[in-house]
Amino acid sequence: MKKKRSYALFAAFLTLNGCATFRSYNSETQTLVSSIATGQVDQAITEHEAKTGSDKDLLYFMEKGELQRLKKLYPETIATWTEADQIIAQWESEAKISGAKVGQAVGSVVVNDKLRRYDGEDYEKVMLSTRLALACLAAGKTEDALVEIKKTWERENLIKTLHEKDIDEAENTAKEKGYKTKSEDLKGYPIATLNSPDVTNLKNGYQNAFSHYLSGFLYEAAGEESLAAASYRTAIELQPSLGVLKDGLMGMDNRFAKPAIPAVAQQEKPTLPVTKASTKKSKKKGKKGKSVQQIAAAPISAPVPVQTSPFIAPSNESDVLFVVETGVAPFKKSIMIPLPIPYAGVVPISFPVLETNPISANKAASITLPNNSTMQLTTITSIENLSRRSLKDNLPSIMVRAAIRGAVKGASQAAVYRQSLLAGLVVNAVNVATEQADERTWGLLPAEITIARVKLPEGKSTIKIQTSQGMKEVTVNVSGKHVVIPIRLIGNSIYNLQANL
Numbered sequence: 001m002k003k004k005r006s007y008a009l010f011a012a013f014l015t016l017n018g019c020a021t022f023r024s025y026n027s028e029t030q031t032l033v034s035s036i037a038t039g040q041v042d043q044a045i046t047e048h049e050a051k052t053g054s055d056k057d058l059l060y061f062m063e064k065g066e067l068q069r070l071k072k073l074y075p076e077t078i079a080t081w082t083e084a085d086q087i088i089a090q091w092e093s094e095a096k097i098s099g100a101k102v103g104q105a106v107g108s109v110v111v112n113d114k115l116r117r118y119d120g121e122d123y124e125k126v127m128l129s130t131r132l133a134l135a136c137l138a139a140g141k142t143e144d145a146l147v148e149i150k151k152t153w154e155r156e157n158l159i160k161t162l163h164e165k166d167i168d169e170a171e172n173t174a175k176e177k178g179y180k181t182k183s184e185d186l187k188g189y190p191i192a193t194l195n196s197p198d199v200t201n202l203k204n205g206y207q208n209a210f211s212h213y214l215s216g217f218l219y220e221a222a223g224e225e226s227l228a229a230a231s232y233r234t235a236i237e238l239q240p241s242l243g244v245l246k247d248g249l250m251g252m253d254n255r256f257a258k259p260a261i262p263a264v265a266q267q268e269k270p271t272l273p274v275t276k277a278s279t280k281k282s283k284k285k286g287k288k289g290k291s292v293q294q295i296a297a298a299p300i301s302a303p304v305p306v307q308t309s310p311f312i313a314p315s316n317e318s319d320v321l322f323v324v325e326t327g328v329a330p331f332k333k334s335i336m337i338p339l340p341i342p343y344a345g346v347v348p349i350s351f352p353v354l355e356t357n358p359i360s361a362n363k364a365a366s367i368t369l370p371n372n373s374t375m376q377l378t379t380i381t382s383i384e385n386l387s388r389r390s391l392k393d394n395l396p397s398i399m400v401r402a403a404i405r406g407a408v409k410g411a412s413q414a415a416v417y418r419q420s421l422l423a424g425l426v427v428n429a430v431n432v433a434t435e436q437a438d439e440r441t442w443g444l445l446p447a448e449i450t451i452a453r454v455k456l457p458e459g460k461s462t463i464k465i466q467t468s469q470g471m472k473e474v475t476v477n478v479s480g481k482h483v484v485i486p487i488r489l490i491g492n493s494i495y496n497l498q499a500n501l
Helices: 002-022 025-036 041-052 058-070 074-098 108-109 122-137 142-177 207-221 225-238 243-250 252-256 292-297 383-419 421-435
Strands: 318-327 331-341 345-355 364-368 374-376 376-382 448-457 459-467 472-478 482-490 491-497
Touching: 025 041, 025 058, 025 292, 025 331, 041 058, 058 074, 058 122, 074 122, 074 142, 108 376, 108 383, 122 142, 122 207, 122 383, 122 482, 142 383, 207 225, 207 252, 207 318, 207 376, 207 448, 207 482, 225 243, 225 252, 243 252, 243 376, 243 448, 318 364, 331 383, 345 383, 364 448, 374 448, 376 383, 383 448, 448 459, 459 482, 472 482, 472 491
Parallel strands: 318 482
Antiparallel strands: 318 448, 331 345, 364 374, 364 459, 376 448, 459 472, 482 491
């Protein structure tokens, strides 16, 4: 009777959790990437809908919005990402009440982390607001873009508070249970991929310089000088070695400068020759002791125009921010590592590792403007490095959940073994089959975001982008005093994401 109950329990367990437990998010994302790298976005959208089915979770809306953006379907993109944003808003409301997340989701304790509701990596939450802002700009909704920018700041502040609580809870749980939370304790884990200077030099795993530089640019366009300065300063704090960020802040005085009215410099009036008649000063003195008669009699000289700063664009030129996104975010895969767990022995546990997507090898280096001048593109944000820093920071929490899960699985397996060897083997097989790391991630985010800020005349023109695989040409349309031109390079396909072409 006990044996039947055991078999029935595990059969029901597999039935309830099979889809989420065995679903390969990595392979699904790779299918989409292969399609869009060859320009087949419609096919990618069809594939995305077919594989997702009725399971429309946060990742569904994140990835679908990216695909719609590549098609320049901006009203649809905004609607889709707004759905994703509402899911994150729900997480924010719950997080403010429940706090840290180590102990959440019973399924992750019993089976694996895939059964936890996917709330997005912290950097993905911030990026969603930024990408919504870009979509709003492309749709001509500048006010809505500023709302999303403001949301970025608010979201970062909440994440900072929750992250600190999560670390404290992981440390306290580990101390209480005797679990190890040091990455060095994971023998065989490629920890070097998380400890490179490009990763460890980042301030944290959720803020990025691009979001704040874009914030500065948009606030500057709106005439909000103090908010623009604060945004540029934050971007510099996140990437202090990038000169382009410092130029954004240092050039504000010139860009906000307003010429005097009238914009002329007064020349010194020539002094008349002193004659006997003019030695008698008028009782009413003029400038510098000259008599009113002398000043009035002086010839009128032509005004000298004031030389304006080169940073102030002429009336027919625009301040243009090129945003060139390259590649796609790294993907996650599972590796099994034996983990010593108190009272359970050595238990094989799966952990996520990040790998660079080969499609990201094609990078953008520079742009050539219509006047044949060349501007270097500066990598302002690397999602590749940001995702690794996020994983590094979250590893202690992942290890605690893994240890709890290993202890539960070890105890259940030992109990069933005492009842029946065959039943114990079944439980062991189930444990091995279901022990998978959480591979979910926003895979269609770019690997890198590069920028160049230039002055361009209004109207249509052709620019050239130097990539690792050769030169690409795109036609851009400049209209207005401040313009953001987003471009996406995936594999050998380039997408000009301007809506007004």
